[in-house]
Amino acid sequence: MYQDDRYNERYYSISSWLDSREAIESNQSRHDMNLRRHSTGTCAWLTDNTDYRDWEQGASSPSIIWCHAPPGTGKSVLCSQVIRRLMDIPSVTCAYLFYQFDAPYTAVETLRLLAAQLITNSYLTYRHKISDKLYLMSQGARTFDSLSACIDMLLPQFQTVYLLLDGLDEECVKDRWSEACRVIDFLVGMSKAHPRIVRLWFSSQDRSSIRAKMEKFTICNFHEPMKEDVSIFLASLSSELEDLIASEQAKSFLLEKLQRRGESNFLWVNLMINTLREEASSPEEVTRLLEDGLPSTLDEYYRRIFGRIEVNQRSLVCKVFSLIAFARRPLRMSELREAIGILSIDISTSLNSRHIPFEPHLRKLFAPLIQIYPVAESEDYTCRLFHSTVRDFLRKYGGNVFPEFSSGLVVSPEISARACLAYLRQQRYSLTLRHEDELWLDSNGNAVKEHSFLLYAAKYWDKHFDEVLGDEVTRNAIVSFITSSNFQTFVQIQSLWLENRFTIFRQSNGCECDDCTRIRFLVRVFPLWLINGIEATNERRLWASYRRFIHDWRHFLSCANCEKRGCLFARCAGEIDRCWWGALGPRNFLSRLQGRYRSFSFQREGIVTTEPGPSFEGITQEGDKMKILRLNASDASSGTLTFTCEHWSF
Numbered sequence: 001m002y003q004d005d006r007y008n009e010r011y012y013s014i015s016s017w018l019d020s021r022e023a024i025e026s027n028q029s030r031h032d033m034n035l036r037r038h039s040t041g042t043c044a045w046l047t048d049n050t051d052y053r054d055w056e057q058g059a060s061s062p063s064i065i066w067c068h069a070p071p072g073t074g075k076s077v078l079c080s081q082v083i084r085r086l087m088d089i090p091s092v093t094c095a096y097l098f099y100q101f102d103a104p105y106t107a108v109e110t111l112r113l114l115a116a117q118l119i120t121n122s123y124l125t126y127r128h129k130i131s132d133k134l135y136l137m138s139q140g141a142r143t144f145d146s147l148s149a150c151i152d153m154l155l156p157q158f159q160t161v162y163l164l165l166d167g168l169d170e171e172c173v174k175d176r177w178s179e180a181c182r183v184i185d186f187l188v189g190m191s192k193a194h195p196r197i198v199r200l201w202f203s204s205q206d207r208s209s210i211r212a213k214m215e216k217f218t219i220c221n222f223h224e225p226m227k228e229d230v231s232i233f234l235a236s237l238s239s240e241l242e243d244l245i246a247s248e249q250a251k252s253f254l255l256e257k258l259q260r261r262g263e264s265n266f267l268w269v270n271l272m273i274n275t276l277r278e279e280a281s282s283p284e285e286v287t288r289l290l291e292d293g294l295p296s297t298l299d300e301y302y303r304r305i306f307g308r309i310e311v312n313q314r315s316l317v318c319k320v321f322s323l324i325a326f327a328r329r330p331l332r333m334s335e336l337r338e339a340i341g342i343l344s345i346d347i348s349t350s351l352n353s354r355h356i357p358f359e360p361h362l363r364k365l366f367a368p369l370i371q372i373y374p375v376a377e378s379e380d381y382t383c384r385l386f387h388s389t390v391r392d393f394l395r396k397y398g399g400n401v402f403p404e405f406s407s408g409l410v411v412s413p414e415i416s417a418r419a420c421l422a423y424l425r426q427q428r429y430s431l432t433l434r435h436e437d438e439l440w441l442d443s444n445g446n447a448v449k450e451h452s453f454l455l456y457a458a459k460y461w462d463k464h465f466d467e468v469l470g471d472e473v474t475r476n477a478i479v480s481f482i483t484s485s486n487f488q489t490f491v492q493i494q495s496l497w498l499e500n501r502f503t504i505f506r507q508s509n510g511c512e513c514d515d516c517t518r519i520r521f522l523v524r525v526f527p528l529w530l531i532n533g534i535e536a537t538n539e540r541r542l543w544a545s546y547r548r549f550i551h552d553w554r555h556f557l558s559c560a561n562c563e564k565r566g567c568l569f570a571r572c573a574g575e576i577d578r579c580w581w582g583a584l585g586p587r588n589f590l591s592r593l594q595g596r597y598r599s600f601s602f603q604r605e606g607i608v609t610t611e612p613g614p615s616f617e618g619i620t621q622e623g624d625k626m627k628i629l630r631l632n633a634s635d636a637s638s639g640t641l642t643f644t645c646e647h648w649s650f
Contacts, residue, residue, distance in 0.1 A: 010130040010138075011123045017138040020109075020116040025376060027113060030098040034080035039236055042074070042229035043081045051220050055199060056086070058160070062191050063199035066214035068206040069222045071389055072267030072298070074229065075203045078222070079166040082201065091159040093121045099167035099180075101388035102330050107182040111147035114163065118154045128157045148186055155194050163187055168204035170388060177209060184213055226264035233266060234259055237273070244276055244286050257290045267387060271301050274368065302393045305369060306401045314402060314409050316357070317365055319343060321401075322415035324370060324383050325394045326467070328460040333359060333372065333381040334452035339419040342426075342453070350428040350444065413467040420461035423453050425481050429489040432576055432594075433496075440496065440574065458493045465527035475539075478530060482542055488593045492576040494525075495557040501525075502554035545588040551614045553579050602628060602648055624650050 046052050055065040069075050076098060086094050095117035097110060105113075122128045134153050137146055155161055165187075171180035184202075191198045204210055206221075234255045245251050262269040272294050279293075280286040295301040309317050323339050324331055331339070340362075341355035366372065369390050372381040385391055394401065398411035431443040440448045448454065468474060481487060494501040501523050531543045550557070560573035572578060580599035584591045591601075619626045626648045633642040 007123070007130055010135045011119070013135065014119055014130065014138040015116065017142060018112050018116045018119070019142075020112045023105075023109065023113045024116055026103070027096070027098060029373070030076070030100070031080050031083065031096070034077045034098075035084065038077050038081060039229075039233045041232045041236070043078050045225045045228065046078070046082070047085075049220065049225070051218050055201070055218060058196070058199060060218050062188075062195065062217065064188065064191055064214075064217040065201055065220060066210070066217055067201070067203040067220045067222050068210075069226055070265065071205055072265040072387070073223065073226045074266045075205075075222075076166050077266075078226075079164060079201070079203050083162075083164060086162050089160075093118070093125075093158045093161045094164065095121075095161070096164040096166070099165065099170040101167075101170040101391055102324075102327060102384055104171070104176050104328065105179070107179045107186075108142070108144050108147060110179075110183045111144065111151060111186070112142070115147055115150050115154070118151060118158075118161070122154055122157050126157070144182065152190065152193070155190060155197055158197060160199065161194075161197050162199050162201065163190075164201040164203075166203045168202055168210050169207050170204075172207050172209055181213065223264055226266075230262055230264055230266060230269060231259055234269065241273075244280065245283050250283065250287070254286065254290060261294070261296070267389070268298060268301075271298070275301065275304075298389050299393050299397070302369070302390060303397070303401065307403050309365075309402075313365060316340070318401075318409050318411050319415055320362065320365055320370070321394060321411045322398075322413070323419065325385055325391045325411065326413040326416050326464070328463055329456075330382045330384050331456070332375060332452070333362070333383055335456055336383055337362065338451070338453035339416075339423070342422045343415070343419050345422075347422055347425050350426045351423070413464060417461070417464035417468045419453075420457040420464055421477060421481060423457040424461060424490055425484070425486055429486045431485065432489050432492050433574070435574065454493065455497055458490060459498050462525055462527045466529070468527075470527065470529045475530065478527065479539065479542070482526070483589050485593065488576060488590075490525075491557070492574060495576065496560045496574045502550055502557045542589055545584070545590060548588060548614060549579075549584055549590050552584070602626070602646070604646070626650070 051060070051065065054060040055063055067075070067078070079096070079098070083094055083096055086092050095114045097105070097113055099105065123130060131153070134150065137150055137153075140146060165183070168180060168184075171177050187198075187200055191200050202210075202214065211219075238251060238255070241251055241254060245254055258269050258272060262272070275294060276286055276289060280289055295304055306317075319340050320336070323336055337356045337359065338351060340357050342351050345351065345355050363372070366383070369386055370383055371386045372383055374380075375382055394411045401411055402409055428442040428444050428446070433440045433442060433448055435441075442448055442451070465474070465478065503523065525546070526539070526543050530539045556569055556572070556579070557576075559567050559569035577594065577596045579593075579595055580597060581591050581593045581595045582599040583601050585601040585603060615628055615630045617626060617628050628646040628648065630644045630646065631641060632644050634640070635642075
């Protein structure tokens with residue numbers, strides 16, 4: 001590392017700006033796990049593949065390769081083997097990301113992760129100096145454009161850079177795919193801008209949306225060579241199978257059966273070996289299972305697992321799998337326990353320790369489909385489905401995962417949505433949080449930092465309801481929450497601990513001209529169907545009122561997570577009662593909330609706007625006159641805005 005403290009300071013400043021330590025650790029952990037799962041002798045065929053060899057050596061133009069294969073065939077393990085091979089080559093730099101089905105990445109988060117790996121290699125490995133331009137960029141906002149520029153500046157410092165993205169198919173859902181496409185388009189652009197430096201690897205299942213993006217590049221189907229890898233893997237298990245079948249003839253029969261039925265699917269083969277160990281009571285039983293007793297598909301295997309669950313545990317199991325399978329990010333054990341607890345109580349009360357299930361009991365329900373991983377510097381654990389095919393199974397058969405159908409035994413996204421809403425509607429959040437002795441306390445005087453599920457519920461409650469049918473009961477429950485005092489506490493929680501909840505983002509359709517660029521809110525806090533439905537007139541008015549509030553107060557609300565040094569409002573972070581609620585006007589539902597200041601709006605008698613829009617005020621130095629410019633209407637088709645200018649004298 002440089003002895004020059006100035007460059008050390010710049011490196012740590014940029015690292016802090018990228019703020020991707022947790023993502024890097026998760027990504028590295030996934031890579032390390034893939035390396036541990038690798039079976040000796042497998043993946044050796046890769047270097048004999050002409051397409052791969054041309055890509056690695058930069059002989060293909062452009063140097064972009066997409067490798068696809070069915071689920072469970074070891075694509076991620078293969079990608080990690082490629083990374084390990086490339087990192088052994090002198091003067092080569094690698095940056096990579098393993099997409100995961102239960103941990104969506106925005107385009108900004110992906111670029112942060114890639115940029116963090118590049119800056120670490122640049123400064124710590126190759127000791128490149130950090131330019132003034134790059135350092136100054138880290139003093140500004142962390143946006144897609146600034147991160148793109150950061151990577152563009154870093155790339156020319158290297159001789160060869162391999163950028164690898166595995167698991168693109170995990171992002172082929174709704175808004176996640178649009179985020180992934182932004183990353184793909186940017187990286188392809190970098191490959192064209194720096195053709196001698198940048199080489200791109202993508203690996204995934206074959207999806208039409210991905211194929212459309214990759215059709216101009218090198219495409220490799222690795223299904224066939226992976227069949228041979230399964231043979232090598234099974235051969236390596238020969239000695240471990242002696243406890244099932246002792247004779248060599250019977251063992252050969254077992255391996256042949258597994259190879260023929262498993263083909264290239266490592267996942268299926270592993271699960272079937274586990275099934276034999278769990279269900280076979282004798283060598284004869286092993287033979288019977290091999291003949292006609294093993295599940296022919298992963299779905300059949302998962303259904304068999306659920307069928308073995310005790311009847312009196314099935315209701316709890318439905319909650320556990322609903323919460324984990326449909327989580328917007330991996331849940332921690334502490335979050336899971338509170339979410340289950342809140343589903344068991346009445347909304348008029350608050351969660352306490354009596355309602356929270358025992359951790360050891362939950363762990364007994366996990367195996368073999370849910371795995372837990374220790375959280376660094378914590379006594380908590382992260383809970384994840386062991387493979388994306390489990391979630392696919394639950395999406396298809398969530399209403400009928402058990403042998404007998406029961407309307408009460410359902411694995412569904414609705415359970416996560418109900419848990420989030422019930423948590424936010426607790427009585428202890430009916431008053432805003434108060435700050436005492438460096439702690440934020442709820443209305444009962446308890447420290448909010450102990451409320452494990454709170455931040456998850458506040459961040460994702462509306463996204464979970466996007467996946468739920470908006471019947472009248474659900475709609476009324478949500479409107480009741482939005483118009484309650486709990487909503488004020490919800491806004492306070494966002495202000496204190498959730499980044500970019502009040503930021504206006506720029507989004508374009510790919511064209512950067514003024515006509516095509518649009519500025520709009522990207523962070524919703526209401527379910528999409530609530531404000532877009534045919535019968536959503538009242539709900540749209542609530543949404544318009546909230547947007548008006550954000551228009552007036554977003555700078556103040558953002559100060560707790562402000563990246564600007566010397567922010568004047570930082571000392572008031574979280575003091576939501578400083579907002580002038582009354583000044584929003586009587587038509588705004590938020591005007592009824594309690595604040596420390598009395599405030600009001602100027603409004604002509606008898607004139608009430610149907611939809612509260614933004615306004616801009618100016619007052620004379622003497623304080624005896626004021627002008628108010630109100631936006632009354634906008635017409636997107638003609639590009640016109642209609643304003644009213646009011647003159648007031650005091």
